[in-house]
Amino acid sequence: MLKKIAALAFCLAFLAPCAALAGQVKALKVTVLSTMLADRGLGEWGYSALVEVDGRKFLFDTGANPDVVLKNAKSLGIDLSEVEDVVISHNHDDHTGGLISLRRELMKKNPRAMSRAHVSANIFLPRLKTDGSDDNGLTPLRAEYERLGGRFILHEDAAQLEPGVWFTGPVPRKYPETNWSTDGLKLHTAAGDVADNVPEDAALAFSTPEGLVVLTGCGHAGIVNISEYAQKIAGPAPVFAVIGGLHLFAKSDDVVDWTGTRLRRLGVRYLLAGHCTGIEATLRLRAALGLTRKTAPVSSVGSSFTLGKGIQPGDIAA
Ligand SMILES: [Zn+2]
Ligand SMILES: [Zn+2]
Numbered sequence: 084m085l086k087k088i089a090a091l092a093f094c095l096a097f098l099a100p101c102a103a104l105a106g107q108v109k110a111l112k113v114t115v116l117s118t119m120l121a122d123r124g125l126g127e128w129g130y131s132a133l134v135e136v137d138g139r140k141f142l143f144d145t146g147a148n149p150d151v152v153l154k155n156a157k158s159l160g161i162d163l164s165e166v167e168d169v170v171i172s173h174n175h176d177d178h179t180g181g182l183i184s185l186r187r188e189l190m191k192k193n194p195r196a197m198s199r200a201h202v203s204a205n206i207f208l209p210r211l212k213t214d215g216s217d218d219n220g221l222t223p224l225r226a227e228y229e230r231l232g233g234r235f236i237l238h239e240d241a242a243q244l245e246p247g248v249w250f251t252g253p254v255p256r257k258y259p260e261t262n263w264s265t266d267g268l269k270l271h272t273a274a275g276d277v278a279d280n281v282p283e284d285a286a287l288a289f290s291t292p293e294g295l296v297v298l299t300g301c302g303h304a305g306i307v308n309i310s311e312y313a314q315k316i317a318g319p320a321p322v323f324a325v326i327g328g329l330h331l332f333a334k335s336d337d338v339v340d341w342t343g344t345r346l347r348r349l350g351v352r353y354l355l356a357g358h359c360t361g362i363e364a365t366l367r368l369r370a371a372l373g374l375t376r377k378t379a380p381v382s383s384v385g386s387s388f389t390l391g392k393g394i395q396p397g398d399i400a401a
Pocket of ligand 2: 129
């Protein structure tokens with residue numbers, strides 16, 4: 084009861100789209116299906132993870148190459164045809180490249196497989212190159228996905244997809260984290276062209292009895308911004324596990340150390356970082372967080388996080 088009163092006070096204090104009083108997930112497993120490192124399956128510059136939560140399945144991002152997630156799932160003995168909801172974190176083609184082939188292949192077994200794609204509403208904004216052409220990685224796939232019966236579900240704000248399962252939608256950029264490398268791409272706005280800071284970048288946040296789990300694709304919004312926003316929408320609990328790409332590979336030691344210090348304050352006890360986090364940055368974050376090779380391995384294809392059990396690393400990263 085005291086917990087609920089505290090949660091209600093938090094909601095009122097922050098005027099957040101708060102569901103701290105809403106459900107918590109009881110069972111959660113996140114299995115990585117695309118990242119750079121692989122000891123079974125194929126590595127690639129991309130990201131994808133299967134989320135199994137209280138009997139429901141989501142695919143978070145779809146990898147870079149059209150067939151890598153399909154092949155990796157097969158080599159791991161995972162049947163993706165039961166997955167009807169895809170979550171796309173942002174427009175980049177290393178997260179969207181598998182969408183069409185996944186839908187096309189899996190709908191043969193289940194017509195509803197991969198038929199709903201949850202995205203931030205601003206994901207289709209044009210990303211303008213200097214010659215004026217659009218470099219958006221999802222826009223070219225839109226018509227084909229819809230022709231195959233897929234439907235984009237556009238979220239303006241945070242949304243609870245299942246009790247305790249939150250899609251963040253666009254994340255407020257409270258801290259000046261610049262964890263992207265969009266190479267001069269511009270966004271066209273009423274105030275003129277501005278640098279593309281990947282405004283649609285979204286994550287998943289899970290409210291569990293142990294605290295919050297955050298799953299991010301590239302973390303372009305900044306993992307500290309994402310984690311603090313997760314607390315705002317999913318409830319005032321420690322962020323005890325962070326999974327995914329944090330886009331710190333090209334950042335200075337100072338930036339990585341700042342990130343580690345902030346994540347430690349937020350309560351991170353498990354880090355399953357992969358993809359664009361960078362191997363050096365992952366090891367540096369591990370040290371800053373006071374974690375170990377068991378609680379902060381480099382993520383590989385097939386590595387997983389299970390609520391109540393922690394991280395199962397692949398052989399190469401164990
Ligand atoms: Zn990206
Ligand atoms: Zn990426």
